[in-house]
Amino acid sequence: MADAKGRLTLIVLEGEALHRLSALQEADRDQAVADLREDNSFYLTTHPDLQSILHLSIQQGRLVFDIRDAEDNPVQAVMLAMGPFKMLIKDYQMLLDSYAQAVAEGREARIQAIDMGRRGLHNEGAELMVERLAGKVEIDFPTARRLFTLVCALHQKL
Known part of the structure; x- marks a missing residue:
C-alpha cells in the first residue's frame, strides 16, 4: 500500500470568499x-500513513493547516506565521498583475519573462513551505509549490 502513504484526499480552502x-488567480x-x-x-x-483532508486557512495572521482524517475528524492543526511568506506573496501578486497587463497588451516576450519570474517565486515559496513545515509535515516539492499557490489565493488583498 505504498501509493496510499501520506496523501491528501481533499483540500478545503476556508475564508477565500x-x-x-x-x-x-482563480x-x-x-x-x-x-x-x-x-x-x-x-x-x-x-501519522505517515494518514489519508488526510486538509482545511487550509489564514487566521489571525497565521497560516493554518487543519489536518483531518478520512471522516473529516480533526487530527492535528499546524500553524505557521505568515510573516516569512508575505514578501513572496506580495511579489507574486505584483507579477500576476504585470502578467495580466502584458497579456492585454499582447507582449509575448514580456509574458515569457514574467512566467519565468512566477516559476522562480513558486520555487522560493515551495522551499520556504518545506522548511517551515519540517518536523511537522512532510511534503514533496511539487506539493509545496501547489500549496504556495493556494496560500497566495487565500492571502489575496488581506
Missing part, C-alpha cells in the same frame, strides 16, 4: 487544486 480573485488556484487532487505527497510526521 472574503477576497476577490482575478481570473488569473485559474491558478483551480489548477493547483486539480494538480494536488491528481498527485501529492503530504503527511504528518506522527
Whole structure:
C-alpha cells in the first residue's frame, strides 16, 4: 500500500470568499487544486500513513493547516506565521498583475519573462513551505509549490 502513504484526499480552502480573485488567480488556484487532487505527497510526521483532508486557512495572521482524517475528524492543526511568506506573496501578486497587463497588451516576450519570474517565486515559496513545515509535515516539492499557490489565493488583498 505504498501509493496510499501520506496523501491528501481533499483540500478545503476556508475564508477565500472574503477576497476577490482575478481570473488569473482563480485559474491558478483551480489548477493547483486539480494538480494536488491528481498527485501529492503530504503527511504528518506522527501519522505517515494518514489519508488526510486538509482545511487550509489564514487566521489571525497565521497560516493554518487543519489536518483531518478520512471522516473529516480533526487530527492535528499546524500553524505557521505568515510573516516569512508575505514578501513572496506580495511579489507574486505584483507579477500576476504585470502578467495580466502584458497579456492585454499582447507582449509575448514580456509574458515569457514574467512566467519565468512566477516559476522562480513558486520555487522560493515551495522551499520556504518545506522548511517551515519540517518536523511537522512532510511534503514533496511539487506539493509545496501547489500549496504556495493556494496560500497566495487565500492571502489575496488581506
